[in-house]
Amino acid sequence: MLSLLTPKQTILLVSLLSFSANASANPLCPRLDNGLALTPPMGWNTYNHYSCSPSESIVHSNAQALVDLGLQAQGYHFVTVDxxxxxxxRVANGTMTWNSTIFPSGFPALSTFLHNLGLGFGVYSDAGIQMCMTGTPAQVGSLCMPRAPNSDKSQANRWQSTNSWMRLLLLLGELIFLNVRILFLSASFELTVPDDNCYSEAAADYPNTDYSPTVSPSGRYQNMSSALLSTKRPIVFQICEWGVDFPSAWAPALGNSWRVTNDIIPAYRTIPRILNQVVPQTSFAGPGHWLDLDMLEVGNNVLTIPEEQTHFSFWAILKSPLVIGAALKDTTTSISTESLNILLNKDVIGYNQDSLGVAASFRRRWTEEGYEVWAGDLSGSRMVVAVANLQDTARSLTLNLTDVDVQKVGSLKDIWNGVTASNVATAYTGHVEAHGTILLELSSFTAAAAVSAPTFYSSASFTPAGDAVRTTCSTGLCTPVGSKISYLSPTGTASLSITAASAGSKLVDVYFCNNDIALSTSWLYGTNTRNMTIAVNNVVTRIEVPLSGKSSELFSPGLGWQDTGIFKVLIGGWQEGANTVVVGNQGGAAGYQSYGADFVGLGIYS
Known part of the structure; x- marks a missing residue:
């Protein structure tokens, strides 16, 4: 659990959002080693409930509630003003400062108030010229745009090389203004200041969100990271660029956590969308470096209680920072007892703060049946397993222990059902509400016996037809084949005759590539999945595969579409002897994507 620090030791939590402008990209070290955030940070943030309208009274009342409701005692330490x-x-000397209308006592007094409660002070800034979503007039961001003498905001001003002294708010017992020298390189475009926003690089007609910056934002975070390290102060640095440039590849060298997806939205559909994007990234998490799945919606009355349990369970076992985004207590709102109890659950918090620091990984999905399994190791030779009900109805679901490579469990704890069991063999069945999750802790378990390796059938041996085409991949990609079949559609297929020794259903490893990231579509229908069907003798099994890409489509174009993922699925229709196997995208014209995921191969277990 995150230790509570004295005021003199208090760590400032800095959250920095991105886009726009240009910065140098220096060589990145493999991992930032500032000795901080050895477990995922926990706390409270103003944004999800109050948007860009924080105030001194809002921060005071919610910070006090962290203490009064027992949340601080469970590790919720940082209070961040978004x-x-x-x-x-900026003021005349170039300093960013607080708005005294909404923070009349000032940030020094606010920091003292928080420190006296035993809490840490977090501050949001932006890597662009202006902060996001702050209305009219927009608020200044961390980038400094010099203006020509006697110019006004209606004039376009060309970016130029400048050494900008950024004054950071370091709240370590008292408010300290620290000058940090950051170099921003010249850009080759002009900006009209009033219309600029935190995303856009365009000179005019700014899009609301630009998910295709011409320069990677990593350089700006390199500058900020170096500046923070130069202060010699303990500062937890959280990075956010919404997963545009696959930050898991570079952000661990710069910060303590990084957002891997677009924003969470106040609706259940955001949870599976975020989880599908996390699938290929869980191995990047570890002590001091965490995947940030965005702030929690628990307590905002936008999810059912079972949905809140699912939300909290997955954020915890994936080792995301646990940052409350609800109003805990203000003049009109108090968090419900049911939601508060979710946030206070000691077992689930313990999985998040576990010293081993291993994020759970995706294990199985039953697409048509509507459920999936994730699992991860815990300290003390334990395991945490989540069985998520993706359907809109309550039911019983069964975890087959072999799906998490376990044969027998000596002790099992079902967290949300409040059930314990001993000597569980083969499988465990539990009740789960619509969109709920069976969250299990396994201990004293026996590993499953090794199974024979599957027989692998390369996509190179399949015959493409219709829209489908075979594509040669870059060296070392589309493993283990080196090529793939793309453009699977209702009329584009890949087929092969495969001989089976027995009839019935068979477990199959599906090797696929998918880098169809939901950025602009994430607010509406984006899911971060693509459809694929596998028909054996005309018996069709449909699967929705998550993302597999580990490269940016902007700055490493095409490579993310050549990273292989493996999806384990039970496929029926097999007969003894010859079988016609057709991989395609049946249903693609009936509500699914026109083109399915790319196909690399099948591994068939006997």
Missing amino acids: CGWTLPD
Whole structure:
């Protein structure tokens, strides 16, 4: 659990959002080693409930509630003021400062208040010219745009090389203004200041969100990371660029956590969308470096209680920072007892703060049946397993222990059902509400016996037809084949005759590539999945495969579509002897994507 620090030891939590402008990209070290966030940070943030309208009274009342409701005692330590706290412009000496209308006592007094409660002070800033979503006039961001003498905001001003002294708010017992020298390189475009926003690089007609920056944002975070390290102060640095440039490849060298997806939205569909994007990234997490799945919606009355349990369970076992985004207590709102109890669950918090620091990984999905399994190791030779019900109805679901490579469990704890069991062999069945999750802790378990390796059938041996085409991949990609079949559609297929020794259903490893990231579509229908069907003798099994890509489509184009993922699925229709196997995208014209995931191969277990 995150230790509570004295005021002199208090760590400032800095959250930095991205886009726009240009910065140098220096060589990145493999991992930042600042000795901080050895377990995922926990706390409270103003944004999800109050958006960009924080105030001194809001922060005071919710910080006090962290203590009074017992949340601080469970590790919720940081209180972060998100967007909306600054003035529209810097003051004369270039300093970003607070808006005294909404923070009349000032940040020094606010920091003292929080420190006296035993809490840490977190501050949001932006890697662009202006902060996100702060209304009119927009508030200044961390990038400094010099203006020509006697110019006004209606004039376009060309970016130029400049050494910008950024004054950071370091709240370590008292408010300290620290000058940090950061170099921003010149850009080759002009900006009209009033219309600029935190995302856009365009000179005019700014899009609301630009998910295709011409330069990777990593350089700006390199600058900030170096500046923070140069202070010699303990500062937890959280990075956010919404997963545009696959930050898991570079952010661990710069910060303590990094957002891997677009924003969470106040609806259940956001949870599976985020989980599908996390699938290929769980191995990047570890002590001091965490995947950030965004702030929690638990307590905001936008999810059912079972959905809140699912949300909290997965954020915890994937080792995301646990940052409350609900109003705990203000003049009109108090968090419900049911939601508070979820946030206070000691077992689930313990999985998040476990010293081993291993994020759970995706194990199985039953697409048509509507459920999936994730699992991860814990300290003390334990395991945490989540069985998520993706359907809209309550039911019983069964975990086959072999799906998590276990044969027998000496002790099992079913967290949300409040059930314990001993000597569980083969399988465990539990009740789960619509969109709920069976969250299990396994201990004293026996590993499953090794199974014979599957027989692998390369996509190179399949015959493409219709829209489908065979594509040669870059060296070392589309493993283990080196090529794939793309453009699977209702009329584009890949087929092969495969001989089976027995009839019935068979467990199959599906090797696929999918890098169809939901960025602009994430607010509406984006799921971070693609459809694929496998028909054996005309018996069709449909699967929705998650993302597999580990490269940016912007700055490593095509490589993310050549990273192989493996999806384990039970496929029926097999007969003894010859079988016609057709991989395609049946149903693609009936509500699924027109083109399915790319196909690399099948591993068939006997």
